[in-house]
Amino acid sequence: MKNNILHTAESRFLADHGWLKSAQTFSFHDHYDPQRLQFGALRVLNDDIVNGGKGFGRHPHDNMEIISIPLEGTLEHQDSMGNVAVIRPGEIQAMSAGTGIYHTEFNKNADEPVTFLQIWLYPNKLNVTPRYDQRDYGKGDMHNKFLQILSPNADDEGVWINQQAWFHIGNLDAGFETAYQLKDASNGLYVFVIKGDIAVDGQPLSTRDGYGLWPDSEVKITASSYAEVLLMEIPEKW
Incomplete structure (x- = not known):
């Protein structure tokens, strides 16, 4: 029988880069914990706060499914596929990095932070054609369901x-x-x-x-x- 695992909020690794504060459930970049590498195909769960006007500059990804869920504020996305989009609370963004993409993510507003969940999953297919998807779920019925x-x-x-x-x-x-x-x-x-x-x-x-x-x-x-x-x-x- 596989063991259940509890990750309390306080047990997450806290990375403070000034413009970015990131509470990381699993090992990420410079933070490595062999006991917290992933949960099945779930590789990254970062709870990120980005200061006004700041963000992640152009950087690459490949062979990873990347999901962003804004909780507060507004996030602006651009990528090498030509997509330019803004995502807000009540929306979800997904990228299949596949054979490789470059993208940026910035706080759209200069005077307030943006809080969002950054989630990565290992794909079940490698080297697929990169793709972008974004949906508004905010008008859906989430009350007690x-x-x-x-x-x-x-x-x-x-x-x-x-x-x-x-x-x-x-x-x-x-x-x-x-x-x-x-x-x-x-x-x-x-x-x-x-x-x-x-x-x-x-x-x-x-x-x-x-x-x-x-x-x-x-x-x-x-x-x-x-x-x-x-x-x-x-x-x-x-």
């Missing part, structure tokens, strides 16, 4: 990526109970609490805590306060 915002299927809800992964996001009232049914019984589930307090199969979690588990098929989620929750269903192997 989980809205799908990412999947492996181009004709399904949300953005799609080259991996057998599904992301859902929900806003739960205090006292609300629900269950998440895995799309693939061999997958794991990584739960990230954006805000609030919940219990996942009895495990208490608070704001910015993460919890990875390998359930048989279903996970019970109970909110003990108002909570905003991101569910990431992830394959063990890819």
Whole structure:
């Protein structure tokens, strides 16, 4: 039986570059922890705050599925495929880096920070043609339910990526109970609490805590306060 893993908000590595503050759940760049390399195909989960007018200059990626979810503020994206876009809270961006891309990500506003989740997954196909996808999910029904915002299927809800992964996001009232049914019984589930307090199969979690588990098929989620929750269903192997 595979072990569940708890990553409290306080246990994350904090990188402070002045213009960027990054709380990193897994090993990233100069920070290496052999006990925190990944959860299945989930390789990076960074909780980033970028100062006004600052951002990530032009840099390359390849053979990685990269997802950005803004939580506060506005993020401007440009890439070598010719895409120029702005993403805001209530939107999700996905890039399949494939054979290789260059891109930049900047805070669109000069006078306020932008907070966003930067998530990387290993792909299940290498050297694909790079692609960009962006969707608005903010008008979807997330009240006491989980809205799908990412999947492996181009004709399904949300953005799609080259991996057998599904992301859902929900806003739960205090006292609300629900269950998440895995799309693939061999997958794991990584739960990230954006805000609030919940219990996942009895495990208490608070704001910015993460919890990875390998359930048989279903996970019970109970909110003990108002909570905003991101569910990431992830394959063990890819």
